[in-house]
Amino acid sequence: MSTQFYKSNPLFKVFNSTLIELPAPPNISAFWNFGSLLSGCLIVQIISGLFLASAYSAGMELSFEQVFKAMEVSDKGWLIRYIHANGASLFFLCLYFHVGRGIYYGSYLYVHTWNVGVTILLLTMAAAFMGYVLPVNQMSFWGASVITNLFSEIPYVGPNVVQYIWGGVTVEGPTIYRFFAFHFLVPFIILALVVVHITMLHMTGSGNPLGIHSEVDKVSFHSYFSLKDGLGVALASGGFVLVCMYWPLVLGDDENFSLANPSVTPHHIQPEWYFLFAYAILRSIPNKLGGVVALLLSVLILYLMPFTGLAKKKGSMFYPVSKGLFWGFVVCVLALTWIGACPVEPPYVLTGQIFTVLYFMFYLLTPISAALWDALS
Amino acid sequence: MSTFRNLSSSRRLALGLLGLAGAGGAGLALSLERAVSAADADRFAHAPHFHWPHEGFLDSYDVKSIRRGYEVYKNVCAACHGCFTVAYRMLRNVCMTPEEAKAEAKRATYLDGPNDEGEMYNRPGKTADYLPKPYPNEQAAAYANGGKAPPDLGLITFARHGYENYIFALLTGYQDPPAGFQVDEGLYFNPYFRGGALAMPPPLYNEVLEYSDGTPATKSQCAKDVACFLRFAAEPWHDERKKLALKLVSLLALISAALAYYNRHVWTVLINRKVMYVPKKKSS
Secondary structure, eight states: OHHHHHHHSHHHHHHIIIIISOEEOTTOOGGGGHHHHHHHHHHHHHHHHHHHHTTOOOSTTHHHHHHHHHHHHSTTHHHHHHHHHHHHHHHHHHHHHHHHHHHHTTGGGSHHHHHHHHHHHHHHHHHHHHHHHTTOBHHHHHHHHHHHHHGGGSTTTHHHHHHHHHTSSSSOHHHHHHHHHHHHHHHHHHHHHHHHHHHHHHHHOOOOTTOSOOTTSOEEHHHHHHHHHHHHHHHHHHHHHHHHHHOTTTTSOGGGGSBOOTTSOOSSOOOOGGGHHHHHHHHHSSSHHHHHHHHHHHHHGGGGGGGGOOSSSSSSTTOHHHHHHHHHHHHHHHHHHHHHTSOSSTTHHHHHHHHHHHHHHHHHHHHHHHHHHHHHO | OOOSTTSOHHHHHHHHHHHHHHHHHHHHHHHHHHHHHHHOSSOOOOOOOOOOTTOSTTOOOOHHHHHHHHHHHHHTGGGTOOOTTOBHHHHBTTTBOHHHHHHHHHTSEEEEOOOTTSOOEEEEOOTTSBOOOSSSSHHHHHHHTTTOOOOOSSSHHHHSTTTHHHHHHHHHOOOOOOTTOOOOTTOEEOTTSTTSEESSOOOOOTTSSOOTTOOOOOHHHHHHHHHHHHHHHHOTTHHHHHHHHHHHHHHHHHHHHHHHHHHHHHHHHHHTOOOOOOOOOOOO
């Protein structure tokens, strides 16, 4: 019988236990949809990326013209590129919701799942950055220059490291070749880590909004969550297609349409929206090395979250102060995103510095406030 | 549902304060944004919004305008600017018949080769060729234009804030500089250009060319048509995009609606169940 088959066959058994019979808490909210959406994003990026790679030539002069001509020459080439470019934005939107969910509901207490997840976040950021450089337009060239230059701040070896990354004395041909190689490779590493991430998650099972044990009350993944995730995917695809097809350039920058020119600095260098908060943190530290450290810390601090589980109960559900702090944190990230797009001048500098401090304070105050709440109640 | 009225007074106060802080913050942010843009040293006029024929969700390009725009490009702009995104084959069935496109391509000459003897040679264009470039390289272009190379117009529409609005505003915006504004030798005042003065002499004036369809070639008509053409150059798949968009968006909306309904159907029992704790009755 077919049911017997997919339960006993060693290959299908895996899918059966992750996508069909997996016991899942019935009370998880729409914030738990982002995991499946992220798998979808990764698949979309890998497939569209394969198509793009097959029409791409890496090189300082070559890439720019080639990329735009390929959009018209290859069948639906423009659509593939719009999907890939805006797909990165959807990817980060989902990532930030997913991480935000994890922070709010204490998912970081699943230490191993969490740490693999943070690694995936970091690798995705690296992949997105390298991919952004590949069309070699003004903004991607200058973005690459600014970011690779940060490595020169590493004590002693910095300048050598930067040259090693460039493969030359500045961002030039070899830089583009290697960025292409790594941009192609990294997503497959991410894919492997995603498998690990999901395997580890299924060792504990999903958390839930209440943060309590849910063994007593579970439902099978199919058809409850296969449907709910399917609905999430359909809605997200709808929104995504709407943007890709009607406002494909809205998240980009005018400078993306000029060929890279090492002798003309753009009026305003800024990354894509999803890096603006980190960019603001980088720029709000007056010392360059300090800025780089703060930039790294702004993401790496997530690795420390598992150590902040001082509270008796999991998540923020029963801690009103933590809830307030969390939403304050969201405001901080949004404010930093705004500051990242502003010029470096008063009053943006000070505003950015204040929000940077508040950003890091969140990670400290949340566990303390929760522990105090426990002590008081 | 809890309403604002039956919240405890302390909660009401907290919510009120939160709202006040939020509104205040937003107001502050807005005023900061305003205050600073006024102090921006690098000021220039932002192009107004014009209503383009291809603007709406269901609007296609105006092919007649593109045809005229190509004529303006070929007769005026092509002397200084290239347009690397457009090949002659792309014009056929858009603003030319296949024969016209072929004839148009033939009129241009291209350096090709090497031939069997290892020599480069000139040949007439084919429809697969991209529009010819006026200068062999950037240096020659800059040298011929007083040190500023005319940029390629292939993607210029998307490369400037305001898109085709900017192109139109720039081309029609030449005027005498205001008193006290110093314009350097070889530059021309234009309030829409960042910095206020550019190296391009005003390229358009009334009757700069004669349109093949008889439309009076006023300056603004030429500017509008060439802007339409340059938008086409930057996004030749525009019409295809909007057609596909309509199909995909409506398809996904239908799928979403169906899934939403079925989802609710499947979940409804689970969502409406009631879990109760019933202590066992003590049997006396």
